[in-house]
Amino acid sequence: MPKLIFNENKIDNMESFLKICPFGALSCENGRVVASAACKMCKLCVKNGPEGAAVFSEEEKISVDKSLWSGIAVYADHENGKIHPVTYELIGKARELASKTGQKVYCLIIGDNIEAAAEELRHYNADEIYVYDRPELKNYLSDIYTAVFEDFINSVKPCAVLVGATAEGRELAPRVAARFRTGLTADCTILDMDKNTDLIQIRPAFGGNIMAQIITPNNRPQLATVRYKVMNAPERQETASGRIINCSIKQEQLLTKTKLLTSQPKASVKTIENAEIIVAAGRGVKSKDDIEMLRSFAELLGGELACTRPLVEAGWFDARHQIGLSGRTVRPKLIIACGISGAVQFTAGMNNSDCIIAINKDEKAPIFKTANFCVIGDIYDILPKMIQKLKNSERS
Amino acid sequence: MRITVCIKQVPDTNKVEVDPVTGVLKRSGVDSKMNPYDLYAVETAMRLKEQSGGSVCVITMGPPQAEAVIKEAYSLGADTGVLLTDRAFAGADVLATSRAISAGIKKSGDFDLIICGKQSTDGDTAQVGPEISEWLNIPSVTNVKSITSFDETSITVERETPSSVETLRLEFPCLISVDKDIYIPRLPSYLRKKATADREILRLGINDLEDSDEKHYGLNGSPTQVQRIFPPESNSTREIWTGDGQQLSEKIIGKLKELKFVREVK
Numbered sequence: 001m002p003k004l005i006f007n008e009n010k011i012d013n014m015e016s017f018l019k020i021c022p023f024g025a026l027s028c029e030n031g032r033v034v035a036s037a038a039c040k041m042c043k044l045c046v047k048n049g050p051e052g053a054a055v056f057s058e059e060e061k062i063s064v065d066k067s068l069w070s071g072i073a074v075y076a077d078h079e080n081g082k083i084h085p086v087t088y089e090l091i092g093k094a095r096e097l098a099s100k101t102g103q104k105v106y107c108l109i110i111g112d113n114i115e116a117a118a119e120e121l122r123h124y125n126a127d128e129i130y131v132y133d134r135p136e137l138k139n140y141l142s143d144i145y146t147a148v149f150e151d152f153i154n155s156v157k158p159c160a161v162l163v164g165a166t167a168e169g170r171e172l173a174p175r176v177a178a179r180f181r182t183g184l185t186a187d188c189t190i191l192d193m194d195k196n197t198d199l200i201q202i203r204p205a206f207g208g209n210i211m212a213q214i215i216t217p218n219n220r221p222q223l224a225t226v227r228y229k230v231m232n233a234p235e236r237q238e239t240a241s242g243r244i245i246n247c248s249i250k251q252e253q254l255l256t257k258t259k260l261l262t263s264q265p266k267a268s269v270k271t272i273e274n275a276e277i278i279v280a281a282g283r284g285v286k287s288k289d290d291i292e293m294l295r296s297f298a299e300l301l302g303g304e305l306a307c308t309r310p311l312v313e314a315g316w317f318d319a320r321h322q323i324g325l326s327g328r329t330v331r332p333k334l335i336i337a338c339g340i341s342g343a344v345q346f347t348a349g350m351n352n353s354d355c356i357i358a359i360n361k362d363e364k365a366p367i368f369k370t371a372n373f374c375v376i377g378d379i380y381d382i383l384p385k386m387i388q389k390l391k392n393s394e395r396s
Numbered sequence: 397m398r399i400t401v402c403i404k405q406v407p408d409t410n411k412v413e414v415d416p417v418t419g420v421l422k423r424s425g426v427d428s429k430m431n432p433y434d435l436y437a438v439e440t441a442m443r444l445k446e447q448s449g450g451s452v453c454v455i456t457m458g459p460p461q462a463e464a465v466i467k468e469a470y471s472l473g474a475d476t477g478v479l480l481t482d483r484a485f486a487g488a489d490v491l492a493t494s495r496a497i498s499a500g501i502k503k504s505g506d507f508d509l510i511i512c513g514k515q516s517t518d519g520d521t522a523q524v525g526p527e528i529s530e531w532l533n534i535p536s537v538t539n540v541k542s543i544t545s546f547d548e549t550s551i552t553v554e555r556e557t558p559s560s561v562e563t564l565r566l567e568f569p570c571l572i573s574v575d576k577d578i579y580i581p582r583l584p585s586y587l588r589k590k591a592t593a594d595r596e597i598l599r600l601g602i603n604d605l606e607d608s609d610e611k612h613y614g615l616n617g618s619p620t621q622v623q624r625i626f627p628p629e630s631n632s633t634r635e636i637w638t639g640d641g642q643q644l645s646e647k648i649i650g651k652l653k654e655l656k657f658v659r660e661v662k
Contacts, residue, residue: 025459025486035483035486036459036460036483036486037458037459037460037481037482037483037485037486038458038459038461038486039483039486039487040486040487041486041487041615042622042625079557079559139562141564142526142529142535142536142537143535143536146530166558167538167539167556167557167558168557170522170523170526170538171526171536171537171538171539172526173523174490174494174523174524174525174526174527174530175526175527175529175530175536177490177491177523177527178491178494178526178527178530178531179530181491181619182491182619183489183490183491183618183619183620184490184491184523184620185620186490186520186521186522186523187520187521200623204520205520205625210625210626210627211625211626211627212622212624212625213622213623213624213625213626214620214621214622214623215620215621215623216619216620216621217621218619219619229656232656256535257534257535257566257567257570258535258537258564258565258566258567258570259564259565259566260562260563260564261552261563261564261565262562262563263560263561263562263563264560264561264562265559265560266556266557266558266559266560266561277657301652301657301658333657334652334655334657336648355655357648357651359644359648363636368636371634372632372633372634372635373633373635373637373648373651374634374635374636374637375637375644375647375648376636376637376638377637377638377639377640377641377644378641381640381641381644382641382644382645382648383645385641385642385645386645386648386649389645389646389649390649390658393658393659
């Protein structure tokens with residue numbers, strides 16, 4: 001078993017050695033160094049302690065025969081046959097990993113009356129599409145979907161399985177991983193594959209300030225979830241190519257202790273707090289009518305429109321749309337600040353956004369201290385041109 | 397209703413930095429408070445107990461000092477607490493963690509309902525709950541936003557998906573992961589804190605579990621291995637763009653495409 005062995009005679013300064021552990025797991029008892037249950041096996045004591053003070057010892061683990069597991073499978077997330085676009089992104093990624101290692105790409109789709117959806121999947125360059133189409137599978141229920149997934153893995157034996165980190169995928173993937181006593185890495189941002197078919201999974205750890213590279217070297221299949229819009233979607237191909245394989249499953253495997261009583265479509269409540277893209281308007285907007293220009297820009301980007309405090313005070317916006325200390329705090333993936341000077345009361349409500357683009361005529365505007373991309377120009381010049389370009393590309 | 401709530405002690409801050417040169421974590425990673433999402437799970441358990449009677453047991457895995465979160469749960473009204481602590485549990489990934497917790501739950505008695513918070517603030521995976529249900533072979537549902545009703549044999553909950561609200565009935569025993577804001581968590585009671593100061597905590601080590609094979613827990617029982625940690629690419633990009641409206645609009649659109657906010661049209 002892997003463990004840490006401490007050689008106290010190699011430690012000159014015990015106090016500073018114990019402090020190496022960021023988790024406070026090391027202590028010294030009767031002259032012996034002990035790692036408590038707080039140890040996360042990060043091995044920093046091995047790396048940063050005096051040479052030989054801490055040694056990581058590992059016996060050979062019993063490894064699976066990796067040659068028995070081949071192919072990269074993607075779980076096709078869909079709602080009543082409407083495929084979630086993360087599926088295509090994962091198929092694209094799977095294809096990239098598969099061509100590196102000479103494997104096939106598989107797709108798994110589960111549901112009722114999903115012929116059309118399965119047919120659509122054929123246009124994204126998967127080799128084989130496994131379809132479990134039955135009335136009992138109409139609605140996603142974790143226990144029976146896990147059973148179907150198990151059946152698929154047992155018959156296909158893929159070396160890796162990629163699942164979209166949707167509400168459904170985040171519940172299904174862990175159940176499947178636990179059933180196969182294998183590893184699962186959530187919300188990967190980068191995926192790669194070693195020649196030996198080990199999936200190299202990179203994800204943010206500890207709240208996003210550190211990246212961790214994770215592998216599942218002794219187990220198969222290897223499971224990973226990936227959020228929507230992290231990977232690139234491949235283009236849809238005119239000619240369908242994937243082979244459809246209709247699968248059957250025994251009735252007794254579809255027993256469930258969960259019952260879906262009702263399912264009501266939700267009126268989509270859009271708030272600026274949960275928007276991924278925000279277009280924010282500031283005092284650079286000259287009249288109330290000009291807001292329409294920003295609104296159509298926001299709509300073309302699939303984002304929400306927000307504003308600074310003066311625009312709420314002017315009565316142009318409802319207070320729910322105000323960003324800042326006296327308004328809402330937002331953390332979108334993208335915010336485009338249009339004609340906003342960038343008072344600290346405003347930037348405090350948005351400076352954690354992933355990407356900040358600011359457009360302002362005044363090159364001395366304080367917003368440019370916060371922005372990643374500082375566009376020095378007039379919104380009345382730039383926005384109409386961008387709107388036109390976005391409309392053109394929508395049409396094509 | 398016999399309810400078990402899974403809780404976790406997490407670091408007080410998630411501000412972690414890595415020294416890019418030495419690769420050393422620049423923080424004190426000592427766990428110190430209850431995972432905020434677990435407060436909603438404890439609150440849900442307390443509300444159900446108030447309506448149905450029964451008991452609330454909290455369970456956690458961690459170093460000996462993790463007993464602090466059990467005491468905190470006592471001051472919120474939990475009746476009993478289980479602390480899984482053993483060096484053999486250290487370095488556990490999701491699979492080994494869920495295996496140990498499910499073994500601890502089995503050991504601590506029968507239950508009708510297990511409640512988990514949405515996710516932890518340090519691991520952020522939201523996977524331990526569903527994996528526990530798999531080890532225990534019970535139904536599970538995540539993203540629970542409200543409890544509709546319950547009876548002797550089942551519980552009915554509302555689950556939120558991006559496009560719909562589903563009402564599901566699960567037979568006991570089962571596991572639910574509750575969303576933030578299902579209820580407003582109560583504040584710890586000082587009187588209860590005093591009254592429960594000496595209440596016992598059941599401490600379980602690996603030898604107390606039905607399966608005490610060291611290969612199944614901690615780092616040994618973890619299929620995933622962290623190969624390395626490294627600081628993310630700095631996001632402190634700052635570029636200044638000038639030009640005429642045409643150039644600037646093209647530049648912005650190009651950047652939006654590069655960052656995948658706008659679909660590339662070929």
